[in-house]
Amino acid sequence: MVEEMSAISFVVEKRAGGSAARAGSLMTPHGIIRTPAFTPVGTKANVKGILPEQLRALGAAAVLANTYHLYLQPGEGMVQRAGGLGKFMAWDGPTMTDSGGFQVFSLGAAFGKTISKFTKGEVTEKEDQLAVYDEEVASQHGQLAVIDEEGVTFTSHVDGSLHRFTPERSVEIQHALGADIFFAFDECTSPAAPYEYQREAMERTHRWAARSLKAHRQSIDARKSQAIFGIVQGGRYENLRRESAREIASLGFDGIGIGGSFSKEDMAGALQAAVSELPEELPKHFLGIGEPGDILEGIANGMDLFDCVAPTRIGRHGSVYTRHGIIHLRNGRYRDDFTPLDPENRDFVSPYITRAYVSHLVRAGEMTGSIICSMHNIGFILELVAGAREAILNGRFDEYRADFLRGYHS
RNA sequence: GCGUCGGUGGCAGAGUGGUCAAUUGCACUUGGCUGUAAACCAAGCGACUUCGGUCUACGGAGGUUCGAAUCCUCCCCGGCGCA
Numbered sequence: 001m002v003e004e005m006s007a008i009s010f011v012v013e014k015r016a017g018g019s020a021a022r023a024g025s026l027m028t029p030h031g032i033i034r035t036p037a038f039t040p041v042g043t044k045a046n047v048k049g050i051l052p053e054q055l056r057a058l059g060a061a062a063v064l065a066n067t068y069h070l071y072l073q074p075g076e077g078m079v080q081r082a083g084g085l086g087k088f089m090a091w092d093g094p095t096m097t098d099s100g101g102f103q104v105f106s107l108g109a110a111f112g113k114t115i116s117k118f119t120k121g122e123v124t125e126k127e128d129q130l131a132v133y134d135e136e137v138a139s140q141h142g143q144l145a146v147i148d149e150e151g152v153t154f155t156s157h158v159d160g161s162l163h164r165f166t167p168e169r170s171v172e173i174q175h176a177l178g179a180d181i182f183f184a185f186d187e188c189t190s191p192a193a194p195y196e197y198q199r200e201a202m203e204r205t206h207r208w209a210a211r212s213l214k215a216h217r218q219s220i221d222a223r224k225s226q227a228i229f230g231i232v233q234g235g236r237y238e239n240l241r242r243e244s245a246r247e248i249a250s251l252g253f254d255g256i257g258i259g260g261s262f263s264k265e266d267m268a269g270a271l272q273a274a275v276s277e278l279p280e281e282l283p284k285h286f287l288g289i290g291e292p293g294d295i296l297e298g299i300a301n302g303m304d305l306f307d308c309v310a311p312t313r314i315g316r317h318g319s320v321y322t323r324h325g326i327i328h329l330r331n332g333r334y335r336d337d338f339t340p341l342d343p344e345n346r347d348f349v350s351p352y353i354t355r356a357y358v359s360h361l362v363r364a365g366e367m368t369g370s371i372i373c374s375m376h377n378i379g380f381i382l383e384l385v386a387g388a389r390e391a392i393l394n395g396r397f398d399e400y401r402a403d404f405l406r407g408y409h410s
Numbered sequence: 411g412c413g414u415c416g417g418u419g420g421c422a423g424a425g426u427g428g429u430c431a432a433u434u435g436c437a438c439u440u441g442g443c444u445g446u447a448a449a450c451c452a453a454g455c456g457a458c459u460u461c462g463g464u465c466u467a468c469g470g471a472g473g474u475u476c477g478a479a480u481c482c483u484c485c486c487c488g489g490c491g492c493a
Binding site for chain 2: 107260365
């Protein structure tokens, strides 16, 4: 076997005693990411409402952007001419790009429906029927993405034009975007899809993974400056997760992404099954996760990297994380609440800004309210994850996690 | 004083004889949001209810009618015009 060069390197520095949690360092061409780490999502080359220097001040190490969105607007060529994603958005730290695989889901099976990455309880029969990709269903229900063996055909949500992604095309675009780490093109399935479909999609994702990797290896330049992560799928089924992990691990990626959908109850099991089949030394990214509790769950199961839109989305919509759970600033009770956003949080936003003030801004539709909440939430999650890393290094992660959860659900 | 137009739920503003407890927007209340079609989406928003309804409501008081937010009379209030 030929020695494969990689643009990144990862070392595990400390393993927790009671769980699979570990602390490490991920060296990238644009700096070190101390793990576990949370990377804020900057889909269209910006973290909504937040400037790069503010991100840095909040403690973010890296930013994750999106291939599909940047391809449509402003086009990967524009980003390339700017000198790559980081230069383009004036972020000098590490960058990552998602492959567009999530849009196969969000513009496909999930289009026009209420289903998300997570199921809560049973899925209705109607949702179940619509949870797989089918050209006929697509035309009937207005889906913007239709899948086949070779790739995915998208209708642009921006202007309705028709586009085609294949694994090779996704890699080509991601090379132009130039992030330090990017993902193989995959199919993120609906949690409502039945077992048979999860298997079919997973196997297709494996074929796409091999094609993505092959396409990446054909570019000597890209291999010097960019790393590629393969994505494990398999939905909420442990046997599929195990099988997928084995297959993706065998291909020789620089790192692993755990993708797809779960039901809340089965997440830990699916994760454990996948991790048990993955090489210890590879960095592992839990795609699209998440909520504080889910991040801690991920860390406990050996995840090193996380990304999620939740901090900025719920923040923009007027909700913030606190040590005692999420609060909705739109609620009437906060109009006269002159306490800080989260009295127990140390980030630079919450100690100085009152709930009453943010409540006013949010009610008045002022973007500053959304920005404050987004900044606070990103700061909160970054602090949570940084605290987890500290705890792992000090050998008391389990205690840290238990303490946090006790407060969060009180 | 005369003429004229108008007074509808927190606000704006539809409706002009039954299908009106009253369209719609905003405000308000509460949910939701996990690799961002999302500064978004959903539900509720007179009172009581055995959930079938019952009662009180469209400036006020009378009246016409089987039936009135809608038609008539008087009164009160406001805009505009003329004295």
